[in-house]
Amino acid sequence: MTLPTPMPTAATRTQLSLTVLDKRRESDGVVSVRLGQEDAQRLPDWTPGAHIDLILPGGLTRQYSLCGDRWDPATYRIAVLRESASRGGSAYVHDQLSPGDNVLVGGPRNNFQLVPARDYRFVAGGIGITPILPMIQAVERLGSSWTLLYGGRTRASLAFADELTARYGDRVLIHPQDEFGLLPVADFLGSGAPGTVAYCCGPAPLLAAVDAHTAGWRAGSVRTERFVAAATEPPVRSEAFEVVLARSGRSVRVTPECSVLDAVRDAGVPVLSSCEQGLCGTCETGVLEGTPDHRDTLLDDDERRQGDRMMICVSRSCGDRLVLDL
Amino acid sequence: MTDTTYHAASTELPHFDDDPFGPELLEDPHPFHARLRDSGPVAYLERYGVFALGRYEQVRAALSDWQSFISGAGVGLANFRTETPWRPPSLLLEADPPHHDAPRAVLTSVLSSRALRGLRDQWFADPESLVDDLVKRGGELDAVSELAEVFPLRVFPDAVGLAKDGRENLLPYGSHAFNAFGPRNALVQDGEATIGAVAEWIGEQCARDRLAPGGFGEQIWRAADRGDITAEQAPLIVRSLLTAGVDTTVNGISAVLSALARNPEQYELMRRRPELIRVAFDEAVRFESPVQTFFRVAEQDVSLGGTVIPAGSKVLMFLGSANRDPRRWVQPDRFDLQRDPSGHVGFGMGIHQCAGQHIARLEAEALLTALVRRVRRIELTGTPRRKHNNTLRSWGYLPLRLTEA
Numbered sequence: 001m002t003l004p005t006p007m008p009t010a011a012t013r014t015q016l017s018l019t020v021l022d023k024r025r026e027s028d029g030v031v032s033v034r035l036g037q038e039d040a041q042r043l044p045d046w047t048p049g050a051h052i053d054l055i056l057p058g059g060l061t062r063q064y065s066l067c068g069d070r071w072d073p074a075t076y077r078i079a080v081l082r083e084s085a086s087r088g089g090s091a092y093v094h095d096q097l098s099p100g101d102n103v104l105v106g107g108p109r110n111n112f113q114l115v116p117a118r119d120y121r122f123v124a125g126g127i128g129i130t131p132i133l134p135m136i137q138a139v140e141r142l143g144s145s146w147t148l149l150y151g152g153r154t155r156a157s158l159a160f161a162d163e164l165t166a167r168y169g170d171r172v173l174i175h176p177q178d179e180f181g182l183l184p185v186a187d188f189l190g191s192g193a194p195g196t197v198a199y200c201c202g203p204a205p206l207l208a209a210v211d212a213h214t215a216g217w218r219a220g221s222v223r224t225e226r227f228v229a230a231a232t233e234p235p236v237r238s239e240a241f242e243v244v245l246a247r248s249g250r251s252v253r254v255t256p257e258c259s260v261l262d263a264v265r266d267a268g269v270p271v272l273s274s275c276e277q278g279l280c281g282t283c284e285t286g287v288l289e290g291t292p293d294h295r296d297t298l299l300d301d302d303e304r305r306q307g308d309r310m311m312i313c314v315s316r317s318c319g320d321r322l323v324l325d326l
Numbered sequence: 327m328t329d330t331t332y333h334a335a336s337t338e339l340p341h342f343d344d345d346p347f348g349p350e351l352l353e354d355p356h357p358f359h360a361r362l363r364d365s366g367p368v369a370y371l372e373r374y375g376v377f378a379l380g381r382y383e384q385v386r387a388a389l390s391d392w393q394s395f396i397s398g399a400g401v402g403l404a405n406f407r408t409e410t411p412w413r414p415p416s417l418l419l420e421a422d423p424p425h426h427d428a429p430r431a432v433l434t435s436v437l438s439s440r441a442l443r444g445l446r447d448q449w450f451a452d453p454e455s456l457v458d459d460l461v462k463r464g465g466e467l468d469a470v471s472e473l474a475e476v477f478p479l480r481v482f483p484d485a486v487g488l489a490k491d492g493r494e495n496l497l498p499y500g501s502h503a504f505n506a507f508g509p510r511n512a513l514v515q516d517g518e519a520t521i522g523a524v525a526e527w528i529g530e531q532c533a534r535d536r537l538a539p540g541g542f543g544e545q546i547w548r549a550a551d552r553g554d555i556t557a558e559q560a561p562l563i564v565r566s567l568l569t570a571g572v573d574t575t576v577n578g579i580s581a582v583l584s585a586l587a588r589n590p591e592q593y594e595l596m597r598r599r600p601e602l603i604r605v606a607f608d609e610a611v612r613f614e615s616p617v618q619t620f621f622r623v624a625e626q627d628v629s630l631g632g633t634v635i636p637a638g639s640k641v642l643m644f645l646g647s648a649n650r651d652p653r654r655w656v657q658p659d660r661f662d663l664q665r666d667p668s669g670h671v672g673f674g675m676g677i678h679q680c681a682g683q684h685i686a687r688l689e690a691e692a693l694l695t696a697l698v699r700r701v702r703r704i705e706l707t708g709t710p711r712r713k714h715n716n717t718l719r720s721w722g723y724l725p726l727r728l729t730e731a
Contacts, residue, residue, distance in 0.1 A: 042390060045677050047427045070423065071393050116428050116556050138424035197553065220553025247601075265666065270605045273668040280679055282668075282687075284439050303440065 014257055016044070016105045016277075016295070016314065020097055021075065026159035030127060031094055032067070032079040035105065040074040044277040044297065048134035049112035049225070052076060053295065054093075055104035059236045062089035065130040065201075066108055067160075069137065076105070079159055081127035106295030106314070107278075112225040114138055118195035120146040121188060123210060125202020126153070129160055131225060132201060136168070151175040151183040151206075185209045192217035201225045236293040241317040245269055245326040246288055260312040260322075269326055271312070278314035285310060286325030291318040339633060340365035345373050346619070346642070347508040352714040355618065356659070359647035367631025374403060374509065376621070376640040377633075382655075382671070384631045385648035388622060388641060390676040395622035395641060397678060398422040402507030402621055402717075405640060412506050413525065416569070417562045419678065426677065429563050432549040433681045436542050442688055449481050449688055453696035456480070457728070461700055465728035466707060469587075470721050474580040477693050478572055482685070486567055487541020488531055495527045500573030501715060507620070508716025528568055532561035542567055567682070573718060574616055575686045580721040581614035582607050582690060585661040587704045587726055592663050597698045602663045607690035612670035613661045615646030618719050620674070645671050646719060702731040 018035040026032050036043065046052075048070070051063045068077030080093045097103070114135050122132045129150055139146045148171060152158045155176040164172045175183055183206065189198050192214060198221065200210045207224045214222040240255045243263060252263040261283055264271050273283040278296030286309050294304045296311035303309070312324070342365075344351060344358050351358050362369055362380035369378045379385045388395045398421055400406040406415060415421065417429040435441070456477060460467050467473060475497065483493050502517035502524070530536060537543035543564045550560040586593040586606070596602050621642050624635045635641060649670045650658040656665065673680035680686070697704070705727050713722030 045392075047431070048424070073391070073393055110431070113431050113554070114424070114427060115554050116559065138427070141424050218553070219551065270602060270666065272604055272608050272666075274670075274673065274679070274683075275675065276669070281439050281684060298438070 014259065015316070017102050018043075018076065018105050020099050020101045020103065022099050023097065026079055027161070028154065028157045029082045030079055030157070030159040031082075032077055032159070033093065033097065034068065034075050034077050035103065036075045042073040043076060044108060044279055045073075046070065046076075046108040046297075047110050048114045048138045049131045050108040050110040050297075051131070052078065052108045053106035054078070054089075055106060055236055056089060056092050058088075059238060060088055060092075061106070061236060062093075065112075067130040067133040070134055076108075079127065079130050106293075107297055109297050109300075111301070112199075112201070112223065114199075115197060115220065115223070116142075117197035117221075118144055119193070119197075120144060121190075121196060121198040122146060122148040122150075123183065123185060123188065123198065123200040123202065123206070124148065124150045125183070125200075125206040126151075126157065127159065128201035128203070128206075128225075129158070130201075132199065133160060135199060136164075146171060147188070148172045149175060149183055149185070149188045151177060151202075154178050183209070186213045189213055192221055194218075196221065198222045199224070236316065236318055237320070239320075241319065242321045243317070244289075244321065244323040246323055247326055254316070259314065260310075260316060260324075264312065264324075264326060271326060273313050276313040278311045281311065283311055283313045285312045288323040288325055290322035292316070292322065293318045340369040342369055342371050342378070343373060344371070346371070346378075346644075347511055347513075347716050349714060352716075353712055355644075355646060355719075356650065359644060359650065362644065363647055363651055363653075366633075368633040368635065371642065374640075374642075376403070376642045377624075377635050378642045378644065379630075380644045380647040380651070381631070381653060382648040382651040383653065385643045385645060386671055386675055387630065388643050389671060389674050389678070391628075392422065392677050394625055394628045396422045396625045397622060398425070399623040400621065403509050403640065403642075405623065407623075407638075413503075414562065416566055417559055418566050418681065419570070423677070428555050429559055430677065430681070432546060432555050433563055433566065436545045436549070437681050437685060439684045441542075441545075442684055445481075445485055446688065446692075449692040450695060452481055453477055453693045454699075457693075457696045457700050461728055461730045465701075465730065467726055467728070469583045469724040469726045470576075470580055470713075471723075473693075474576050474583060474721075474724070477579065478575045478689055481689065481692075482571055482575065485542055485685075486564075486571070487538035487543045488568075489536060489538075492527050492531070495524045496568060496572045497576070499524050499528050500569055500571075501718070503569045504573060504617075504715050504717040506716075511716070513714060513716055528565060529561070531568065532564040534560070537564070570680075571682055571685070573720075574680075574682070575689050577614075577616035577718050577720050578607065578611055578686055579690055579693060580724055581616055581719070582610035582694065583704065583726065584706075584710060584721060584724055585610050585613055587706045587724075589661050590703060590705065592661060593704055595663055596694070597702075600695065600698060603691055603694045603698070604687060605663050605667065606694060607687055608670065608672075609661060609663060609665065609667040611672035611686075612649045612655075612667040614719055615649045615672050616719055617672065617674075617717060618646040619644055619717055645674070697728070700731055701728045703727075703729040705729075 021034040021036050023033045051065045053061050064078035082094045083090045124132045244251045252267045254263045274280045292310040293316040295314040367384045502521045505513045534547045546563050550557045624639045626637045628635045673683045707727045708725035711723040713720040
C-alpha cells in the first residue's frame with residue numbers, strides 16, 4: 001500500500017540551498033553577504049536576534065546573526081568578521097565565497113529575542129553590531145526609545161557605523177577604542193530604571209563589564225549574546241546516509257538531493273508535515289540512534305544536544321546512519 | 327471599501343453576490359467554494375466589499391506573506407482602522423511584527439511539543455474511561471455533546487490551570503469570538519445578548535491568582551516575570567488560549583468522528599493501521615476545515631494571481647475552499663486516510679499558524695486511540711445537524727452508535 005504522491009507545493013523539498021546575491025566590504029575586516037534564491041522565493045521567517053547556520057565545505061558549521069531587513073522576505077543578510085584565529089569559517093567567507101555560489105543554510109534560530117520595553121540600551125562590540133541592527137529596526141516600529149553604544153578597535157573597523165549615524169543621529173554613540181578607550185558601559189547603561197532593557201553583543205570582556213555593572217538589575221532586563229562560539233557539533237555530512245525506521249522495520253537511503261521526510265514518505269510510511277521549513281514542529285520525530293544534524297528553528301541548544309528528536313523536513317544526519325521512531 | 331480604492335480591476339475581476347456568512351452557505355459552502363475557485367485566483371464579494379481567495383495557491387501565499395497581508399487591522403470583517411473591535415485586540419491573531427514577536431515566542435514555547443510530552447500519558451489515559459462508559463451504556467450517543475465537547479473540556483482547562491467553576495463559559499465565549507469575525511448578522515446579535523457576563527468571567531480567569539501552578543496560564547505569567555513579555559500582555563495571551571483552545575478542538579474532533587462514521591472502510595483501515603490515527607485527524611482538518619475563513623488587510627497594493635489588490639482592502643481567505651482545491655488535492659471531496667494531508671491550511675500557515683496545533687493533534691490522537699481499542703464500528707443513527715458559526719464549521723448534533731470491539 002503506498003501513499004499517493006501529493007501534487008507539488010511551494011514548500012522546499014530539498015535542503016535550503018541559498019545563492020550568494022552579493023558580497024560587499026563593510027569595514028576593515030568585515031564583509032556582508034546577501035543570500036537568497038534565484039526565483040526570489042520567501043525564505044523561512046525570522047525575528048531580530050536570530051542567526052542562521054552556514055554549512056561550509058567539509059561540513060563546518062558557522063553561525064551568523066541575521067542583520068538584514070525582515071520586511072524583505074526573499075533575502076538574508078549576514079556580516080562576517082575575518083578572525084585571525086579562524087579555523088576556516090570566516091576565512092572561507094572572506095576569501096572564497098563569491099556571488100553566484102550556493103551555500104547550505106540551517107535555521108534561522110533565535111537565542112537572543114527582543115523583549116518588550118519602554119527604553120532600550122544597546123551595546124555592541126565590533127561585529128556584535130549584527131543582531132542589534134534588526135532590533136533597532138523593530139524598536140523604531142514599536143515606538144520605544146533607544147540608544148546605541150557601539151565600540152571597536154578603530155573607527156575604520158566598525159561596520160555599518162556611518163549608516164547608523166546618518167539615519168539615527170545622536171542616538172548612536174560611536175566609540176572606537178583607539179580614540180576614546182574602553183566603552184563607558186556604566187555611564188551608558190545607567191541605573192536600570194523600570195522599563196529599561198539592555199542588550200549587549202560583543203566579546204567576552206565587554207559582556208563581563210556589562211554583567212558586572214548590571215548585577216543588581218531586575219531579572220530579564222539585561223540580555224547578552226557572546227560572539228557565537230565556534231561550532232562544537234560534529235561536522236555535518238554531505239553524503240547520503242541511511243535511515244532505519246524502527247517501528248515499520250524499513251530502511252531508506254537519504255541522498256543530498258532529498259529530505260529525510262521525502263525518503264520516509266517514499267517508503268510508504270505516513271508522516272505529517274506542514275511548513276516543511278523547520279518552523280512549525282509538525283514532523284517532529286523521535287531519534288533512537290545516531291546524531292541528527294539539526295537545521296530547524298525550534299529546538300534549543302539543550303534539546304539539540306539531547307539528540308532524541310528532530311524535525312525531519314529539514315534536519316539530516318551527522319553520521320552514516322539514523323534510527324527513527326517511525 | 328471605498329470607491330477610491332477599487333475600480334481599475336472591476337471589469338475583469340469576477341464578482342459574487344453570495345453571502346458566505348448567510349445560513350444557506352454556512353449550511354453547505356462547497357458549491358460556492360467551487361464557483362469561487364473556478365472563477366479565478368481572486369474574486370470580489372460585492373455584499374461586503376472584500377476581495378476573496380478560494381484557491382490553495384493564493385490562500386497559502388496570503389497566509390504566508392505577513393509583510394503584504396497584515397493582521398493588525400483585524401482578521402475578521404471589521405477593519406480596526408475605522409471600526410472599534412468588540413474586545414481589546416488579540417496580541418497574537420490581530421497583531422503584526424514586531425508587536426507580535428514576543429507574545430508569539432512565549433506562546434510557541436509554552437505550547438511546544440516538548441511541553442506537551444508531560445501531558446501525553448494523562449491525556450491518553452483519560453478517554454479510556456469516557457469511551458468505556460459510552461460503549462457499556464449501549465454505544466448510542468450524540469457525539470457532539472457527549473464526546474467532542476466532553477473530552478477537550480476534561481483535559482484542556484486543567485492543562486491551562488483553570489478553576490473548576492465556570493468552565494461552561496468557555497464554549498459560548500469561543501463561539502461568539504469566532505462569530506464576531508464575520509458580519510454583525512443574527513449569529514453575532516444572538517451572542518451579544520449574553521456575552522458580557524461570559525467575557526467578564528473569561529477576563530477574570532486570565533489573572534495570575536486564578537491560574538494553577540504549572541499550567542499553561544501560569545507559565546505565561548512566568549514569562550512575564552522573566553521579562554519576555556510584559557505583565558500587561560500576560561492576561562491577553564492567556565485569553566488567546568481560552569478563546570482559541572476549545573471550540574476549535576471540539577469541532578476538529580466532531581469532524582473526524584463524522585467523517586469516520588460516514589466512511590466505515592476508513593475507520594476499519596485506521597483500526598488495522600493505528601499509525602494512521604494522526605493522519606486521520608489532519609485529513610479531517612483538511613476535509614472539514616473547522617476554521618473556514620480569516621481575513622487580512624493589504625498593507626500596500628499587492629499583486630496576487632494577476633490582480634492588484636489595493637492597499638487597505640480587506641481580503642477574505644477561504645481556508646476550507648483551499649483545502650478542497652482540486653488544483654492541489656486529488657479527489658478533494660473524499661475523506662481518505664491514504665492521502666497525505668500535509669500542507670493543508672486548516673491550521674493556517676506562516677507566523678500566525680495555529681499555536682495550539684500540537685495540542686489539537688494530541689487530544690485527537692488520545693481520543694481516537696481509545697476508540698480504536700474499544701470500538702469496532704462507528705455509524706450514524708440519524709441525521710446530523712450543523713450548528714452555524716460565521717467562522718467555524720461545526721456540528722450541533724451528531725447521532726452515532728459505537729459498537730464494542
